[in-house]
Amino acid sequence: MRRYFGRKLLIYGLTFFVAVTVNWMIPRFMPGDPIASMVARANVTNAQAVEAMRAYYSNLFGLDQPLWQQYVNFWGALAHGDFGISIWLFPTPVADVITQAVPYTLALIIPSVLLSWVVGNQFGAYAARRKLLDNTVLPVGYVLTAMPYMWLAVLLAWGFGVLLGWFPVAGGYSFSMRPNWSWTFVLDLLHHWALPFLSLFLVALGGWAIGMRNMIIYELESDYSSYLSALGAPSRLIRRYAFRNAVLPQITGLALQLGVLVAGALVTEIVFAYPGLGSLILKAIQNKDFFLLQGTFLFIVLGVLIANFIIDIVYVVVDPRTRAGMAGAQA
Structure with a gap:
């Protein structure tokens, strides 16, 4: 048994x-850019501000790292019960x-x-x-x-x-x-x-x-x-x-x-x-x-x-x- x-x-x-x-x-293989969606919702028109926001959110969500590093980080966060932060309802976990x-x-x-x-x-x-x-x-x-x-x-x-x-x-x-x-x-x-x-x-x-x-x-x-x-x-x-x-x-x-x-x-x-x-x-x-x-x-x-x-x-x-x-x- x-x-x-x-x-x-x-x-x-x-x-x-x-x-x-x-x-x-x-x-990650779906079409579209989640960071671009967040920036678009902010209604920011200044090019420098847009780039700054893209860099900030990419770093915050770890999307600026290589895919293999994102995968390792994903399992590490999952082991601690961390599913990340919602992009749609930011900053709600x-x-x-x-x-x-x-x-x-x-x-x-x-x-x-x-x-x-x-x-x-x-x-x-x-x-x-x-x-x-x-x-x-x-x-x-x-x-x-x-x-x-x-x-x-x-x-x-x-x-x-x-x-x-x-x-x-x-x-x-x-x-x-x-x-x-x-x-x-x-x-x-x-x-x-x-x-x-x-x-x-x-x-x-x-x-x-x-x-x-x-x-x-x-x-x-x-x-x-x-x-x-x-x-x-x-x-x-x-x-x-x-x-x-x-x-x-x-x-x-x-x-x-x-x-x-x-x-x-x-x-x-x-x-x-x-x-x-x-x-x-x-x-x-x-x-x-x-x-x-x-x-x-x-x-x-x-x-x-x-x-x-x-x-x-x-x-x-x-x-x-x-x-x-x-x-x-x-x-």
Whole structure:
């Protein structure tokens, strides 16, 4: 067991190193000059003042150094938990900007991923043995899972926000309110959260329902199900074994789809102008903010890797064959 998780940690460590390196490279190979953007926002016309500002900001952000030195400095700062200073919101530290956006993104991703997985698996399991439900869930599931996240988000915003006026279509809370712990503000947060959550939930729901429905049918037609049925085992017991075996590939699918789900959440945030990490990425690109882009991507990469590691642990816990295999390997 210890050797298994040691290998996993090594793989995740190498993945983290490569992902962070690519994360550092992407902004620096993007077109545009972040220092020129800062100078332009200052509305300075004097040539000498412009050159002085360019020299000052380049030195401040370390962009006047060779690329290899910038890369070494990046890892040194990262080891101390320093993500740099935001160019767009200068002189606010990147960590402070990300900290304000993270709760909104987590409030979207965690409930939508977990609820869509649980509800989708339950619906798929029911559809596998009820023809009426199968004839409705399967077509709806195919339609939902084929929809791009941003397209469904636009449809929901147009239908429930613009036409019906039931929900707001932009922001994390009303612009007339200030964040506080009152019930009025919490209800307003939920009102703005509903449509982004629903768009993520519905797209993911269809895929999980279809996957579980197909896996249950496969398990019910397998040899062990036929053997149990021949022995006179109750249908309920056979379905229970089938569900336990069918849910294992769904756990693996959750790990594989996590990056796609996170990417969908970021795009959905942009559609609804939701103040999470997706909106930060868009602002960072528009303002050529290298450090904010690096910090946001770093948080996303780290979050996805941690979530995948947790899923690996859950898989070992729920699948006795994995534990038996590791015990046999150690013996």
